[in-house]
Amino acid sequence: MKNKVLIPLVVGGALAAFLSFKYIGDDGAATGNTRKELVVNTVMKALKDGHFAPRDINDSFSHNVFVKVMDNLDPEKKFFTAAEVNDLKQYEFKLDDEINSGKVVFFDQFNAAFSKAIDRADAYQKELLQTPYTFTGNERIQLSGEKTDYAADETALKERWKQYIKFRVLAKYVDLKKEQEKPAEKADKSKDKDATAAVKKTPKTDAQLEVDARDGVRKNQERYFTRLRKINEDERFSIYVNAITGSEDPHTDYFPPKDKERFDEQMSGTFFGIGAGLKEEDGKIKISNVMPGTPSWKQGELKAGDEIQKVGQGKAEPDDIQGFEVEDVVKKIRGPKGTEVRLTVKREDGSIKVIPIIRGEVSIEETFAKSAVIKSPSGPVGYIYLPEFYADFQHQDGRRCAEDVAKEVQKLKNAGVTGIILDLRYNGGGSLSDVVDMGGLFIDQGPIVQVKSADAAPMTLRDGAKGTLYDGPLAIMVNQYSASASEIMAAAMQDYKRAVIVGAPTYGKGTVQKVISLDEFISPMKRMQMQSAGEGPVGALKLTVQKFYRINGGSTQLRGVVPDVRLPDPYEMIDQGERKDKAALKWDEIPAAAYKPSNSVNTGQIASLSNKRVAANPAFMLIRESAKEIKAKEDDNSYSLNEATYRAELEKASQTSKKLEELQKKGTPMPITSPKEDMAKINLDKSSKEKNDTWIKNLQKDIYLSETVNIINDMSKLPMAVNMGTGMK
Numbered sequence: 001m002k003n004k005v006l007i008p009l010v011v012g013g014a015l016a017a018f019l020s021f022k023y024i025g026d027d028g029a030a031t032g033n034t035r036k037e038l039v040v041n042t043v044m045k046a047l048k049d050g051h052f053a054p055r056d057i058n059d060s061f062s063h064n065v066f067v068k069v070m071d072n073l074d075p076e077k078k079f080f081t082a083a084e085v086n087d088l089k090q091y092e093f094k095l096d097d098e099i100n101s102g103k104v105v106f107f108d109q110f111n112a113a114f115s116k117a118i119d120r121a122d123a124y125q126k127e128l129l130q131t132p133y134t135f136t137g138n139e140r141i142q143l144s145g146e147k148t149d150y151a152a153d154e155t156a157l158k159e160r161w162k163q164y165i166k167f168r169v170l171a172k173y174v175d176l177k178k179e180q181e182k183p184a185e186k187a188d189k190s191k192d193k194d195a196t197a198a199v200k201k202t203p204k205t206d207a208q209l210e211v212d213a214r215d216g217v218r219k220n221q222e223r224y225f226t227r228l229r230k231i232n233e234d235e236r237f238s239i240y241v242n243a244i245t246g247s248e249d250p251h252t253d254y255f256p257p258k259d260k261e262r263f264d265e266q267m268s269g270t271f272f273g274i275g276a277g278l279k280e281e282d283g284k285i286k287i288s289n290v291m292p293g294t295p296s297w298k299q300g301e302l303k304a305g306d307e308i309q310k311v312g313q314g315k316a317e318p319d320d321i322q323g324f325e326v327e328d329v330v331k332k333i334r335g336p337k338g339t340e341v342r343l344t345v346k347r348e349d350g351s352i353k354v355i356p357i358i359r360g361e362v363s364i365e366e367t368f369a370k371s372a373v374i375k376s377p378s379g380p381v382g383y384i385y386l387p388e389f390y391a392d393f394q395h396q397d398g399r400r401c402a403e404d405v406a407k408e409v410q411k412l413k414n415a416g417v418t419g420i421i422l423d424l425r426y427n428g429g430g431s432l433s434d435v436v437d438m439g440g441l442f443i444d445q446g447p448i449v450q451v452k453s454a455d456a457a458p459m460t461l462r463d464g465a466k467g468t469l470y471d472g473p474l475a476i477m478v479n480q481y482s483a484s485a486s487e488i489m490a491a492a493m494q495d496y497k498r499a500v501i502v503g504a505p506t507y508g509k510g511t512v513q514k515v516i517s518l519d520e521f522i523s524p525m526k527r528m529q530m531q532s533a534g535e536g537p538v539g540a541l542k543l544t545v546q547k548f549y550r551i552n553g554g555s556t557q558l559r560g561v562v563p564d565v566r567l568p569d570p571y572e573m574i575d576q577g578e579r580k581d582k583a584a585l586k587w588d589e590i591p592a593a594a595y596k597p598s599n600s601v602n603t604g605q606i607a608s609l610s611n612k613r614v615a616a617n618p619a620f621m622l623i624r625e626s627a628k629e630i631k632a633k634e635d636d637n638s639y640s641l642n643e644a645t646y647r648a649e650l651e652k653a654s655q656t657s658k659k660l661e662e663l664q665k666k667g668t669p670m671p672i673t674s675p676k677e678d679m680a681k682i683n684l685d686k687s688s689k690e691k692n693d694t695w696i697k698n699l700q701k702d703i704y705l706s707e708t709v710n711i712i713n714d715m716s717k718l719p720m721a722v723n724m725g726t727g728m729k
Contacts, residue, residue: 034104035535036237039254041102042518042538043241047248049521052454052511052544053585055248062095064583068243069110073236075145075283078164079117081157082150088113099244107240111233120154122225124161129218132210133166135643141167144637165217166641173213174647180204220320227323245541250581251513255540273334274341275362276302278326285321285329287345289426289481291367291387295360298694302343302355304426304481305571309352310344318344335359348571349626350633350653369401370678371408372699373415375671378713382412382420383672383705389430389438389485401430402437409441409470411675419473419712421705422489425503429484432512436461439492441469442499447593448492450549451512458549460593473715474499475708478563480576483507487556488548494561495552497597500606500715501561502708504569508578510557511585512546547585553592557585564603565610565711567704568623573631602718609714610707619663619703626656669700670709 048054055061066089074080080088091098091106098106141163142148151157180203204212234256241254275294276287287306296302311332312318321329333341336359343355367387374381384405392398405422412420432449439448440463452458476490476499487506493499518538519527549555558579578584614620633653640646674682674692682692699705 036104036107037102038522039237039241039518039538040099040104040244042521043245043254043541044099044102045521046516046518046541046543047245047252050516050543050545051248051252052547053249057096057100059093059096061247062091062093062097062099064247065095065099065243066092066106068246069240071145072239072243072283073114074117076143076164077145077148077150078157078160079114079121080150081154082152084113084117085150104237104240107237110240111236114236118225118228120157121161124158125165125221125225128158128162128165129169129214129221132207132214133169135166135170135173135641135646137642139163139166139641140638141641142638143167147637163641165221167639168217168220169210169213170641170643170646172216173210174643174650176204176209176212176216177206180209216317220322223319224323227325227328231325247583249511249544249583249585250578251509251511251542252544253542255515255542257537257539272337272359273330273362274302274357274359276333278308278329278333280326285324285326289428291362293691293695294362295357297698298691299355299357300698301353302345302357303347305348306345307348308343309346310342312342312344314340314342318342337361347653347657348574349630349656350649351657352650352654353657368399369404369408370695371412372672372674372696373412373417374699374705374709375673376709376713378716379418380415381709381712382409382415382417383423383699384408384412384420385423386427388427389432389434389489391431391434393431400434400437402434402441405438406441406469408675411677413470414677415675417472418716419475420470421475421477421708421712422499423477423705424482424486424490425477425479425704426481427483427486428481428507429486429509432461432485432488435485435488435492436463439463439489440465442471442474442493443496443598444468446496446595446598447551449488450551450553450590450593451546452549452590453546458590460551473712475712475715476501477704477708478503478506478561479569480504480507480571482561483509483577484548487561488550490561491550491556494564495550495597496595497599497601497603500565500601500603500711501563502565502610502711503563503567503704504572505562505566506556506560506577508556508558508560508584510548510555510578511544512548513542514545515540515542544585549590551593551595553589555587555589558587564601565607567610567614567707568620568627570623570626570630573627574634601715605718606711606714610711613707613710617703617707619660620707622656622660622663626660629653629656664701664703670706672696672699 044057070080070085070088088106088110091109095106098104151160238254238256245252245254273294274296275291276296277289277291279286279288285308287302287304287308289304290297290302308321308329310318310320311329313332313335319332321332324332333343335341339359341357341359343357344352345355346352367390369384369386371385372383374383386401386405389401391400409420432451436448443463444467445463445465447460447462449461450458451461474493476493478486478490478501482490482503483506487508487510490499490501490506494501517540522530522538547555547557560577640649674696682688
């Protein structure tokens with residue numbers, strides 16, 4: 001979850017190491033002769049002095065850095081031959097020596113080799129796009145670099161590019177052909193005169209469509225290689241340094257000065273866009289999250305995990321964004337309010353979809369907690385959506401999520417709800433202190449989480465206020481994107497047996513990061529020399545400094561939180577989250593804190609009742625089938641280069657999505673209303689009302705929410721062994 005806001009935590013022990021470090025530049029051995037060497041030296045000093053669990057810089061670490069560099073810059077193994085990789089492998093177990101000495105010999109050699117490889121590949125693809133392709137053979141292409149060996153020699157490498165270019169042309173050719181195959185009568189009914197006129201034109205032959213497809217791929221490839229060449233030596237060096245920091249753990253990152261500026265910009269302000277977070281993963285740009293209330297959320301089709309393949313401005317020809325960096329894709333997606341952007345995305349099930357979204361203002365207001373009342377046969381059920389654990393530390397009267405959730409709980413109590421659902425799905429974390437305060441709304445005093453710094457005793461963070469704000473049935477919804485602070489909240493309520501946790505196992509991020517300036521590690525004299533020479537700052541480091549532990553002593557790291565009631569998930573068979581990264585810190589445990597479970601929820605009986613309903617629900621049955629298909633595609637990420645087979649595979653991949661959409665439409669919507677206290681604000685203007693109406697409609701189609709309502713109703717009917725209430729806060 002590298003794209004999430006850090007968890008603010010003021011603990012003196014976490015930063016003690018920084019108060020006693022020795023400056024880089026205080027002795028000759030530590031001072032590099034070049035800026036690159038200075039960066040490596042400074043980063044390594046910060047890692048050694050400040051990281052929660054600095055790794056030994058040995059041959060194993062060297063191997064990990066080498067693999068990350070190769071995977072980051074040639075993930076699909078399209079640039080280097082096996083012989084060239086073997087030449088670079090002389091450094092595979094020597095990088096630890098370079099890193100310890102601050103040298104960059106490997107980087108210089110790799111950078112030179114990669115520049116030559118780009119020029120060679122560019123020459124290949126230009127030549128290969130001169131010849132027409134036919135799509136009647138039985139070839140298949142494997143697109144996963146993990147399942148592909150490096151090409152034996154240049155002849156084999158050129159053949160790999162031939163297959164790749166043929167696949168790109170086939171995909172474009174099928175797109176053009178399907179567009180031409182759309183029935184003319186559909187366009188005649190459209191108000192779009194341009195679309196009608198286009199269909200009435202004389203259809204192109206297959207040969208003409210193939211030429212158009214190659215021309216389209218040629219333009220995209222030109223942009224791709226232009227982008228590759230724009231990644232200059234400094235940017236590649238940043239990738240190399242991040243291979244070092246990423247071998248420490250997945251959340252420790254090096255920010256060169258420009259990246260630090262972008263990071264700071266992302267933390268504040270409003271802009272006109274679609275309200276979706278982007279991330280780079282294995283050389284692809286994917287949706288990390290969709291912010292509630294934003295244009296993409298209202299449109300409803302864009303999902304976390306979708307891979308963006310093309311970005312189009314309205315009806316204009318879309319740009320293939322292969323090879324683009326996240327910030328370049330963001331620039332294409334953002335634009336004037338009211339204009340349309342069209343995203344061509346590839347779903348994790350392999351289906352392709354074009355999603356049109358009208359740009360609008362994206363504001364942090366949309367990330368605040370909000371609630372609704374769900375009318376069920378057994379009585380009203382309260383629902384609170386919390387997209388992140390936000391806290392405005394810059395202003396004394398700034399909004400904090402714990403206070404906002406308390407207000408929503410009170411509104412729901414006023415509505416006479418029989419139970420409350422707290423939705424933490426897709427919540428990537430935030431303020432730790434608010435987790436503690438929020439947990440205190442539902443328990444009567446006691447520890448919420450344990451926090452440990454390196455070489456220090458664990459610190460227990462407690463709710464000290466007597467009584468509870470709400471002591472009735474409580475369910476917390478989570479999924480594989482619930483991380484960090486969300487996991488702490490769910491874990492604490494689970495350990496107290498205060499709530500039933502519903503959904504899928506969570507992300508498994510149990511660490512805390514702090515952003516530090518690397519210039520603090522450079523001696524004042526050295527900094528003055530750099531300023532005199534016109535050199536700017538070295539950059540910053542997002543550094544892992546602490547680790548979380550549940551009050552039962554187990555870490556949330558790696559394992560996350562396993563729900564009491566597991567619901568089918570399309571991606572349940574895919575290894576996701578923190579555990580996917582081999583550099584992730586390990587799970588461990590410390591002594592449990594002193595706490596007394598405040599309730600005795602019969603989770604076994606509740607899970608049994610839910611399992612029976614889920615087994616009889618056609619939508620959940622389809623989700624389980626989809627999970628198998630997604631796993632199969634991950635295991636064999638290959639595609640046919642035969643037109644008929646390729647189209648059949650695409651159609652099969654999209655069928656499950658279509659079936660699920662149909663099942664959701666046929667489902668009986670749950671009657672949902674907003675709390676009466678919110679109605680004045682909701683009806684303030686047309687925009688506010690439409691926004692709220694859209695939110696309610698999306699909730700009504702949520703089959704996971706529907707089942708969680710059933711779980712709350714089960715909890716209301718089952719006896720509890722211990723009375724929760726000890727007074728009201």
